[in-house]
Amino acid sequence: MKHGQLGWICFACLGAGAVLPVILAGTRPVPILSSAAAVEPATQKATQRTVPPDDGKLRIICFGAHPDDCEIQAGGVAALWSAKGHHVKFVSVTNGDIGHWRDAGGPLARRRTAEVERAAQILGNATEVLDIHDGELLPTLENRRTITRLIREWKADIVMSHRPNDYHPDHRYTGILVQDSAYMVAVPFFCPDTPPLKSNPVFLFYPDRFQKPNPFQPDIAVAIDKVIDKKLDALDVLESQFFEGGAEGSADLMKQPDRRRTVRTGFATRNQSTAKRFRAKLADWYGKDPADKVQYAEAFEICEYGRRPTKEEMGRLFPFFGD
Numbered sequence: 111m112k113h114g115q116l117g118w119i120c121f122a123c124l125g126a127g128a129v130l131p132v133i134l135a136g137t138r139p140v141p142i143l144s145s146a147a148a149v150e151p152a153t154q155k156a157t158q159r160t161v162p163p164d165d166g167k168l169r170i171i172c173f174g175a176h177p178d179d180c181e182i183q184a185g186g187v188a189a190l191w192s193a194k195g196h197h198v199k200f201v202s203v204t205n206g207d208i209g210h211w212r213d214a215g216g217p218l219a220r221r222r223t224a225e226v227e228r229a230a231q232i233l234g235n236a237t238e239v240l241d242i243h244d245g246e247l248l249p250t251l252e253n254r255r256t257i258t259r260l261i262r263e264w265k266a267d268i269v270m271s272h273r274p275n276d277y278h279p280d281h282r283y284t285g286i287l288v289q290d291s292a293y294m295v296a297v298p299f300f301c302p303d304t305p306p307l308k309s310n311p312v313f314l315f316y317p318d319r320f321q322k323p324n325p326f327q328p329d330i331a332v333a334i335d336k337v338i339d340k341k342l343d344a345l346d347v348l349e350s351q352f353f354e355g356g357a358e359g360s361a362d363l364m365k366q367p368d369r370r371r372t373v374r375t376g377f378a379t380r381n382q383s384t385a386k387r388f389r390a391k392l393a394d395w396y397g398k399d400p401a402d403k404v405q406y407a408e409a410f411e412i413c414e415y416g417r418r419p420t421k422e423e424m425g426r427l428f429p430f431f432g433d
């Protein structure tokens with residue numbers, strides 16, 4: 111994937127692999143990059159590990175491998191949920207510290223954390239960046255515990271992640287780790303330091319185009335026309351990844367005329383493609399005529415290891431279809 115095409119993979123993941131400074135290596139059990147000392151005061155609010163009150167609203171936690179994946183895959187639904195007062199949290203499982211052609215290490219991780227914090231303020235979600243090196247995520251027991259604790263702390267009704275078959279190892283292992291936390295989140299004596307959930311949440315996968323061993327099969331598609339500008343605004347502030355091109359960017363790329371508009375148009379087109387690709391699934395949820403009018407969409411597949419919701423329950427979890 112060449113930069114500028116804005117396809118279905120995240121720019122953070124492209125072309126990385128150089129030996130880079132190791133500045134943010136964390137040894138704590140649940141490391142967080144975005145501590146008060148690491149970020150500007152204005153950006154602290156979204157990253158504080160406060161848990162929302164038990165107010166009857168929905169609770170959604172989305173995992174992405176890098177600080178841009180959740181925004182790309184679920185920025186629209188996050189804005190829709192947030193607008194209705196539901197509680198959405200994005201977690202980047204790595205700190206993104208090799209996702210740039212010029213910068214790396216701690217300064218890049220801090221910059222990318224600040225970027226997703228700005229995006230979170232636009233979309234209305236909480237956000238957290240784990241201090242695990244980009245490109246080095248492994249499906250370890252300790253990382254499974256970290257993911258399990260995060261899901262429990264958020265008391266999630268819905269958990270989202272990549273599928274475990276994906277081109278990027280960080281994406282794959284994020285999928286594995288989240289999948290391995292399904293069911294375990296409700297087992298009391300796994301991670302007994304964090305109260306277990308009373309029931310297994312609904313786990314959902316983001317779309318991709320990989321065919322082997324099995325292609326993405328959407329179970330739900332959501333129109334995001336009402337929030338597409340907000341989503342594009344949120345992606346616009348992830349400048350290191352899109353305006354500057356991430357790991358495969360260059361100084362020349364940044365000088366392209368209308369570079370910012372090119373990025374914005376690329377993401378708009380991508381969400382239009384999702385609507386076209388999953389038009390039949392949109393029709394299942396909205397009816398044929400309304401579905402035909404949808405321009406921008408996001409889609410998700412139910413993971414078999416989470417709770418298997420009925421269509422009625424999915425309608426309650428995605429309370430957008432009567433809007």
Ligand SMILES: [Zn+2]
Nearest residue numbers: 120123176179
């Ligand atoms: Zn990624």
